[in-house]
Amino acid sequence: MPELPEAETIARGLRDPVTGATVDRVEVVHADVLDREAGDFSARLRGAVFESVGRRGKNLVLRLGDSRRMVVNLGMSGRLLLRGPGASGAPPTHPAVYFHLEGGRGSLVYHDVRRFGHLSLHSASEYATWSASLGPEPLGPEFTAAALQRGLQSSTTPLRSWLLDQRRVAGVGNIYANEAAFLARIDPRARTHTLDADAARRLHRAIRRVLREAIDARGTTLRDYRTAQGWKGEYAAKLRVYGRAGEPCPRCAEPIVREVLSNRSIFFCSRCQPAP
Numbered sequence: 001m002p003e004l005p006e007a008e009t010i011a012r013g014l015r016d017p018v019t020g021a022t023v024d025r026v027e028v029v030h031a032d033v034l035d036r037e038a039g040d041f042s043a044r045l046r047g048a049v050f051e052s053v054g055r056r057g058k059n060l061v062l063r064l065g066d067s068r069r070m071v072v073n074l075g076m077s078g079r080l081l082l083r084g085p086g087a088s089g090a091p092p093t094h095p096a097v098y099f100h101l102e103g104g105r106g107s108l109v110y111h112d113v114r115r116f117g118h119l120s121l122h123s124a125s126e127y128a129t130w131s132a133s134l135g136p137e138p139l140g141p142e143f144t145a146a147a148l149q150r151g152l153q154s155s156t157t158p159l160r161s162w163l164l165d166q167r168r169v170a171g172v173g174n175i176y177a178n179e180a181a182f183l184a185r186i187d188p189r190a191r192t193h194t195l196d197a198d199a200a201r202r203l204h205r206a207i208r209r210v211l212r213e214a215i216d217a218r219g220t221t222l223r224d225y226r227t228a229q230g231w232k233g234e235y236a237a238k239l240r241v242y243g244r245a246g247e248p249c250p251r252c253a254e255p256i257v258r259e260v261l262s263n264r265s266i267f268f269c270s271r272c273q274p275a276p
């Protein structure tokens, strides 16, 4: 499932080709990914200019004229792919929406095998309300060790679940939550109010480090994720614990443990991340 580094990589890959492009025509193949009826969605986008391409948490945010935004939540398997003018090569296998661009700039394709993704149009005020419902950007200035510690103190949920809550911190999903807990040497099952200031500092550093490393590697492809250019991310080979049950801990060689917490896997080293 795409998380912050994957969304950031896609945003960077779209920025030059898409910024300033005008939508000539929208072709809806599967309307179930849209927040409204296909004809209405298409009419609202026809003639719109993509003024900027950014990200909020794990969502892509394309700013349109009139301060409107199109927010793309990639769900489990969503991709935003560029298809060049007169594109050669195999056509996308599971296109859901095409945004055909004016002036021979090709198309932007929303592609989604499982179609848990979601495209929604927001007015300026709707966007502000939605954005305010999310936690701080973990690579932004608001996300400090002190703020993180306050947030951890205010909850009794297990750390991994806390990190997945987008209202706490925006953009972290299961892969990077597990990786950050390992780097910070904290058991992902630890109740967050039990974590002291030193643990919060280690966790703060670990979250930022793992997200930056993953952005540098253009994200993690386990199966579906691709960059806007259709490439796989390269961080999967660098994962320290996620998906590595039974393999030696990179720090102490103890086998990595997999358990299930709230119906999702956690991976950790029981020696480096002692039980609380």
Ligand SMILES: [Zn+2]
Binding pocket: 249, 250, 251, 252, 253, 254, 269, 270, 271, 272, 273
């Ligand atoms: Zn270890």
